[in-house]
Amino acid sequence: MEKDFQKTFTVPRGLLQSQELYKYILETSVFPREAELLKELREVTAAKHPRAYIGTTPDAGQLLSMLLKLTNAKKTIEIGVFTGYSLLLTALSTADDGKIVAIDVDRESYEIGRPIIKKAGVEHKIDFVESAALPVLDQLLEQGNADSFDFAFVDADKENNINYHERLMKLLKIGGIVVYDNTLWGGSVAMAGDFSGTVYTTRTRDSTIELNKMLAADNRIEISHLPVGDGVTICRRIL
Ligand SMILES: C[S@@+](CC[C@H](N)C(=O)[O-])C[C@H]1O[C@@H](n2cnc3c(N)ncnc32)[C@H](O)[C@@H]1O
Numbered sequence: 001m002e003k004d005f006q007k008t009f010t011v012p013r014g015l016l017q018s019q020e021l022y023k024y025i026l027e028t029s030v031f032p033r034e035a036e037l038l039k040e041l042r043e044v045t046a047a048k049h050p051r052a053y054i055g056t057t058p059d060a061g062q063l064l065s066m067l068l069k070l071t072n073a074k075k076t077i078e079i080g081v082f083t084g085y086s087l088l089l090t091a092l093s094t095a096d097d098g099k100i101v102a103i104d105v106d107r108e109s110y111e112i113g114r115p116i117i118k119k120a121g122v123e124h125k126i127d128f129v130e131s132a133a134l135p136v137l138d139q140l141l142e143q144g145n146a147d148s149f150d151f152a153f154v155d156a157d158k159e160n161n162i163n164y165h166e167r168l169m170k171l172l173k174i175g176g177i178v179v180y181d182n183t184l185w186g187g188s189v190a191m192a193g194d195f196s197g198t199v200y201t202t203r204t205r206d207s208t209i210e211l212n213k214m215l216a217a218d219n220r221i222e223i224s225h226l227p228v229g230d231g232v233t234i235c236r237r238i239l
């Protein structure tokens, strides 16, 4: 259990004071409520993928699921699929006629989780696009999808988040939600120093700091920045 925990979670303490507290939250409030197929997907990822730790954490996933249900989201975008944890969770949290445009440069990782998505009976909601995300977002805009999406989850190359944000501000409806993952990047956003040679690279730390400043100053959105998982920022488009 301890070894699996270390392998799956990059920041074994999450962002909390102690590993015990993070484990307490997971074991008390998250794992007992996690859908069996999500658990299975997490386990298959840990067994088959050497970088299993980059998957969305189950506590952040639980928040995502709550937001999708609260907003009754139907038309959604996911940027950064990996093996499909947040994608399956989105598919399970939206109505049967929900649609998800799921974008990732890496189809091989998606294929690890796909049999479980099939087994869950939700594959019909998913349009997986194997591509870099920026041109796909531009294409969606050119094809007349402005102001039409209810929800977006962004969890890919953190250096492009500011570029994704500009496109998403056009693609989302007023009232639509975009959630950014990793907005505290292991706590490094508030630490001085050089993170090169660690998972928390300096380049990504610096672009996360830029993103956080930009989101805080953007009057088109309301935001809530939370220390869940690796840091999650919820933005609601208001203009
Ligand atoms: C952190 S993982 C996503 C985790 C996923 N949300 C989950 O629940 O497991 C980041 C993913 O972003 C993808 N990615 C990186 N750069 C990308 C880009 N420019 N466009 C689309 N996907 C990209 C990577 O291939 C990787 O699968």
Ligand SMILES: O=c1cc(-c2ccc(O)cc2)oc2c(O)c(O)ccc12
Pocket: 010, 053, 054, 055, 056, 057, 155, 156, 157, 158, 181, 182, 199, 200, 230
């Ligand atoms: O350590 C990581 C790395 C990533 C990552 C790497 C390469 C890409 O093209 C995209 C993302 O993402 C992570 C992540 O989302 C996370 O929650 C923890 C760690 C990492």
